[in-house]
Amino acid sequence: MATIAGTLAQPTQSGVWSWITTVDHKRIGVLYGVTGFSFFLWGGVLALLMRTQLAVPNGTVIESDRFSQLFTMHALTMIFLAIMPMGAGFFNYMIPLMIGARDVAFPRLNALSYWTFLGGAMILSLSFLFEAPGGGWFNYAPLSERPYSDGLGIDFYVVGLLTLGLSSLMAALNFAVTIINLRAPGMTMMRMPVFVWMTFVISILLILALPPLTVGLIQLLFDRQFGTHFFIATEGGDPLLWQHIFWIFGHPEVYILILPAMGIVSEVLPTFSRKPLFGYPAIVFSGIAIGVLSWVVWSHHMFTTGMGSVPRAVFAVNTMIIGVPTGIKVFNWLATLYGGSIRFTTAMYFAVAFIATFTIGGISGVMHASPPVDSQHQDTYFVVAHLHYVLFGGAIMGIFSGIYYWFPKMTGRFLGETLGRWHFWLLFIGMQMTFFPMHFLGIAGMPRRIYTYDDGLDWGFWNMFATIGSYVLAVSLLFFIWNFFRSMRREPSAPANPWDAPTLEWGTSSPPPEHDFDAIYTVRSREPLWYDRDHGIAAPVATGEHIHLPPPSYYPILIAIGITLLGVGALSHLAISALGGVIAFYGVWGWALEPTD
Amino acid sequence: MAHAPAVAHGGAHVTSTGTENRKLLMWIFLGSECLFFGSLIATYLVFKHQVIERGIGPFPIDVTIDGKVEHGIFDIPLTSTSTFVLLMSSVTMVLAVYGAHQHRLKMMKLGLLSTMLLGLVFLGFQVYEFRTFGHEGLNLTTNMFGATFFLLTGFHGTHVGVGVLYLGSLLAASFRRNGLGRETGEHVEIAGLYWHFVDIVWIVIFTVLYLIP
Numbered sequence: 083m084a085t086i087a088g089t090l091a092q093p094t095q096s097g098v099w100s101w102i103t104t105v106d107h108k109r110i111g112v113l114y115g116v117t118g119f120s121f122f123l124w125g126g127v128l129a130l131l132m133r134t135q136l137a138v139p140n141g142t143v144i145e146s147d148r149f150s151q152l153f154t155m156h157a158l159t160m161i162f163l164a165i166m167p168m169g170a171g172f173f174n175y176m177i178p179l180m181i182g183a184r185d186v187a188f189p190r191l192n193a194l195s196y197w198t199f200l201g202g203a204m205i206l207s208l209s210f211l212f213e214a215p216g217g218g219w220f221n222y223a224p225l226s227e228r229p230y231s232d233g234l235g236i237d238f239y240v241v242g243l244l245t246l247g248l249s250s251l252m253a254a255l256n257f258a259v260t261i262i263n264l265r266a267p268g269m270t271m272m273r274m275p276v277f278v279w280m281t282f283v284i285s286i287l288l289i290l291a292l293p294p295l296t297v298g299l300i301q302l303l304f305d306r307q308f309g310t311h312f313f314i315a316t317e318g319g320d321p322l323l324w325q326h327i328f329w330i331f332g333h334p335e336v337y338i339l340i341l342p343a344m345g346i347v348s349e350v351l352p353t354f355s356r357k358p359l360f361g362y363p364a365i366v367f368s369g370i371a372i373g374v375l376s377w378v379v380w381s382h383h384m385f386t387t388g389m390g391s392v393p394r395a396v397f398a399v400n401t402m403i404i405g406v407p408t409g410i411k412v413f414n415w416l417a418t419l420y421g422g423s424i425r426f427t428t429a430m431y432f433a434v435a436f437i438a439t440f441t442i443g444g445i446s447g448v449m450h451a452s453p454p455v456d457s458q459h460q461d462t463y464f465v466v467a468h469l470h471y472v473l474f475g476g477a478i479m480g481i482f483s484g485i486y487y488w489f490p491k492m493t494g495r496f497l498g499e500t501l502g503r504w505h506f507w508l509l510f511i512g513m514q515m516t517f518f519p520m521h522f523l524g525i526a527g528m529p530r531r532i533y534t535y536d537d538g539l540d541w542g543f544w545n546m547f548a549t550i551g552s553y554v555l556a557v558s559l560l561f562f563i564w565n566f567f568r569s570m571r572r573e574p575s576a577p578a579n580p581w582d583a584p585t586l587e588w589g590t591s592s593p594p595p596e597h598d599f600d601a602i603y604t605v606r607s608r609e610p611l612w613y614d615r616d617h618g619i620a621a622p623v624a625t626g627e628h629i630h631l632p633p634p635s636y637y638p639i640l641i642a643i644g645i646t647l648l649g650v651g652a653l654s655h656l657a658i659s660a661l662g663g664v665i666a667f668y669g670v671w672g673w674a675l676e677p678t679d
Numbered sequence: 680m681a682h683a684p685a686v687a688h689g690g691a692h693v694t695s696t697g698t699e700n701r702k703l704l705m706w707i708f709l710g711s712e713c714l715f716f717g718s719l720i721a722t723y724l725v726f727k728h729q730v731i732e733r734g735i736g737p738f739p740i741d742v743t744i745d746g747k748v749e750h751g752i753f754d755i756p757l758t759s760t761s762t763f764v765l766l767m768s769s770v771t772m773v774l775a776v777y778g779a780h781q782h783r784l785k786m787m788k789l790g791l792l793s794t795m796l797l798g799l800v801f802l803g804f805q806v807y808e809f810r811t812f813g814h815e816g817l818n819l820t821t822n823m824f825g826a827t828f829f830l831l832t833g834f835h836g837t838h839v840g841v842g843v844l845y846l847g848s849l850l851a852a853s854f855r856r857n858g859l860g861r862e863t864g865e866h867v868e869i870a871g872l873y874w875h876f877v878d879i880v881w882i883v884i885f886t887v888l889y890l891i892p
Contacts, residue, residue: 187700251711259703263694289707293715301722301830310819310826312722318733318823323725327718674848 103634105189106596107174110196112492115171117200118164122478124207125159126559128152130552133516137549139537149533150216151235155209157219158239161339162246163203165477169342170199172484173257173281175492179587179594180275182266182603185632187259190673193638195253201646202245205653209238218531220328220383223313223321227305234653237306240299241649247292247299248645254288257281266586268605272366275585276359279366280345283373287334287341290377295331298324303652322387329380337376339473341369343436343480344411350433350487351415353583355422358609361414368407368414375404385453386460394453401451408444412437427581428502432483435510439475443468446521461531464524470517482509482562487581494574494592501565508558515551519544584609589621597631600624635676641669705869709876712838716880719831720887726823737817739824740892752815753889754808761804762885765839768797769878772871779867784853787867791850794874798843805836828888835884838877845870 101109132152135143144152174192178185186192209215215235217226226236261282265274274282301312302324311317313324352359359365381389381397415437424430446468450456459465482505489497528541535541579588589611590599601622607613614621644666651659694700734744740751775790777783809829812818817825849870853863 188704255704255707255711258707259700263696263698263700263703265695269695289711290714293711294718297715297718297722304819304826304830308819310830311823312826318726318729318735320725323722671848674852 100634102639103193103636105185105193105632105635105638107178107186107189107192108492108594108596108598110192111171111173111175113171113196114167114174114199117196117203118167118169118171121159121163121203121207122165122168123559125156125164126556128156128159130556132156133549133552135533136535136545138546139535139539139542141534144533146533147216150218150531151210151214153531154215154218154221154239155207158206158215158242160473161219161335162243163206165339165473165481166250167199168481169284169339169477170195170253172277172342172346172481172488173253176488176587177257177260177278177281178264179491179590179598180278180585181261181264181269182586182589182599182605183260183264184598184602184629186256187264188256189632190635190638191252191256193635194641195249195256197639197642198249198252198645199246201642201649202242202249205245205646205649206238206242209235209242212238215239220325220332221302222328223302223305223319223324224315226302226324227314236302237653240303240306241652244296244299244303245645245649247296250288251292254285254292258285258289261285266603266605269586270605272363273605273608273610275345276348276362276365276369277342277345280341280348280369283369284338284341287338287373287376291331291334291338294327298327298331301327322384325384325387326380329383330377332383333380334373334376336472337372339477340440340480341372343440343477343483344369346480346484346487347415347433347436349583349585350429350483351418352609353487353581354425354427354430354433355419356425356582357418357422358584358612359414360417360420361410362608364410365414368410371407372404375400375407379404382451382456385456398451398453402448405444405448405451412441412444427486428497428499428506429483429486431503431506432479432486435506436476436479436483439471439479439513443471443473443475446471459524461529462524463520463528463530466530467517467520467524470513470520474513474517482506488587489569490576490580491587491592491594493570494576495569495572496576496580497569498565501561501568505558505561505565508554508561512551512554512556512558516548516555517551519548519551523548579611584612586610597629633677635673637669637673637676641666641673644669699865702865702869702872705872709872712876712880716831716835716883719827719834720884723827723831723888726827730822730824733822735822737812737815737821737824739828739888752812752817754811755889757804758808758885758889761801761808762881764797764804765801765878765881768794768801769875771797772874776864776868776871780864782863784863787863788850788853791846791853791867795843795846795850798839798846798874802836802839802843805832831884831888835877835881838880842870842874842877845873 101113104110131144132149135141135149174186213233213235215221215238217231217236217239221236221239224230226239261274261278301310304310305312305314305319311319313319313321315321348359348365379397379401381393382401385394385397419434446464450459450465450468486497486502489495523541523544526539526541528535528539535545574592576592578591580592581588586603586605587594589603601624603610603622606617606619613619644662644664647662647665648659649662651657651662694703696703731738731742736742736749737752738749739753742749742751771790771793773790775787775794778786778788778790812825817828819826819829849866
């Protein structure tokens with residue numbers, strides 16, 4: 083009986099309502115990507131403000147409290163609202179295509195993740211209208227406690243991150259199940275593209291790392307709202323407990339940010355070297371090893387808290403060990419390039435630059451693994467240089483590589499290669515100019531998070547240099563935006579597989595139809611399209627059987643509005659929370675009773 | 680058409696592992712929950728001895744301070760009883776799942792109903808315990824024992840409450856004209872996974888908090 087509704091064909095939808103109610107993984111991927119990129123620009127504006135203030139000694143552009151809010155919000159925006167959602171955008175769009183499926187395992191849950199993310203992002207960002215959090219993204223106690231932070235800022239932080247965590251958890255559960263369960267025939271685990279593998283590792287990391295953060299945030303919430311003393315030493319609590327809880331989440335989080343880029347680069351390099359990825363199993367197992375080891379290194383963020391020498395030694399060794407699988411990956415990427423018939427497209431430029439800049443950041447990371455060295459570097463600009471080499475030179479470079487690589491697949495259009503080169507070179511030079519001098523500043527003793535510095539300290543020259551670099555970076559992004567709009571105005575011209583790439587997402591039209599594949603592929607190799615090409619196997623032909631697509635639903639956005647109002651109520655008036663609870667409850671009921679086939 | 684095999688639904692019911700998507704989701708979600716309760720239990724253990732050293736009561740167990748014995752606040756026979764009730768709810772849950780798989784719907788409904796009732800009795804015990812502790816001067820702000828204890832057991836109680844609502848929804852849905860739909864067994868089994876997990880967590884909490892001195 084229930085099958086009758088499913089036999090009706092779905093007309094292709096357009097218009098705002100169709101985007102609000104969409105459960106199509108490709109559209110949700112685009113929503114994630116565009117939202118993430120917008121927040122990337124916003125986070126960049128915050129960074130430019132800080133660089134402007136720091137350009138000269140005794141700068142007067144921004145005063146001290148506002149500066150604290152800027153670096154806190156810059157970090158939160160870039161981590162939770164830019165890099166993670168841009169990664170999620172690629173997961174959404176590409177994972178079902180790459181494993182030869184027609185959608186994710188739970189399409190409506192996917193939509194709910196996005197709308198909840200948007201709600202959390204709004205809560206966090208709109209804090210600027212009231213009072214933005216100013217305790218750093220790590221938000222150490224007791225600064226985060228009353229009476230030291232009495233305003234709403236820290237509450238925005240707590241509620242915003244709880245909402246975003248819920249969204250990430252739902253997305254991660256969805257992707258873990260999708261990757262385990264929806265692979266095309268013949269797509270064994272060891273035939274999956276590396277990007278899929280990395281997404282799988284990230285999903286597991288998120289599923290396990292978010293609960294400790296949730297617990298820490300709830301304890302902080304109780305401290306601030308209900309008078310407990312989890313992190314207040316004078317009342318019997320322990321501020322170091324917050325540091326442990328935060329970094330048990332925080333260090334896996336670092337790998338959650340970088341592994342998508344590693345996955346993207348592992349797709350781009352073989353395609354443009356025209357040879358299979360070198361040492362596929364080594365790269366996969368290195369990725370898994372990084373995921374496992376990321377759980378036993380968190381205290382290297384706390385070398386200066388007086389942990390005692392045994393824990394310091396253990397965490398130092400663990401941290402050095404995690405450099406090994408990372409190094410294995412770097413050598414495998416280089417070996418993939420070696421002897422390849424290389425095409426230097428813009429995507430390839432970004433991928434190669436990723437290897438170089440990420441390695442620089444990785445090496446300064448190994449330096450921090452040594453407690454005595456770290457004690458010198460702690461809270462200086464040297465650490466700022468390190469983390470930006472990994473996150474900007476690593477994660478962002480990888481994401482741009484992915485944008486240039488997959489743009490034809492997602493839009494049917496190519497991004498301009500000439501403008502792409504301008505974008506790449508300005509970004510690359512700007513990035514080195516901005517972040518490399520921070521190594522010098524850090525060694526010269528400039529502390530992080532200071533809003534200004536005195537004239538006689540001799541930090542002026544490199545600070546001005548870095549500020550100029552940050553403006554070059556900003557200009558490079560204008561080239562990208564120009565490139566984007568210029569391409570989007572053109573007629574679609576991309577064939578199904580313009581790069582002659584080996585993975586399944588290139589086995590359907592560009593952009594893919596709503597049902598992804600007319601017929602499901604049977605996978606015979608790690609490089610299915612190359613295998614089929616070389617063995618003269620034609621693409622599978624549609625059998626004409628009805629393809630069932632999940633119908634659009636407005637319950638995801640309704641539930642997300644309910645969840646967001648729950649959070650807003652916690653910041654303002656509990657009546658709003660009650661309203662949110664009612665909306666969410668109604669949404670869950672409607673969701674459960676809504677026919678999906 | 681009504682008897683068309685499930686395969687016809689765009690492959691929605693054919694999975695690479697053979698495990699149904701929602702069941703796999705629940706298993707992985709429970710993995711996440713382990714870390715959630717693990718963090719709460721770890722916080723409790725961090726402050727366990729420090730509470731006694733600071734000497735601000737009430738304490739969970741008997742403590743001697745300056746030669747004076749302060750009686751512990753835990754009532755182990757009472758909590759053992761509520762633990763037994765919760766354990767029995769797992770038995771009735773198993774019967775509900777069995778009934779659902781065997782299409783013995785009356786057995787399933789009875790099983791769901793008794794599981795819910797036993798869960799509610801457990802929650803009643805918890806409310807009573809919280810009230811008693813409150814009268815004896817223990818609340819969230821008294822000391823770190825109060826804070827960690829109420830947060831941990833409170834979140835466990837919330838999970839039981841959510842479970843009761845979850846089972847209640849299934850029970851309500853089973854009275855609809857179409858029943859629970861084609862996958863009655865799967866639905867109830869997945870709910871069972873959640874319920875047993877919440878039960879197992881309580882066994883850990885009961886052991887760590889109440890039984891280990």
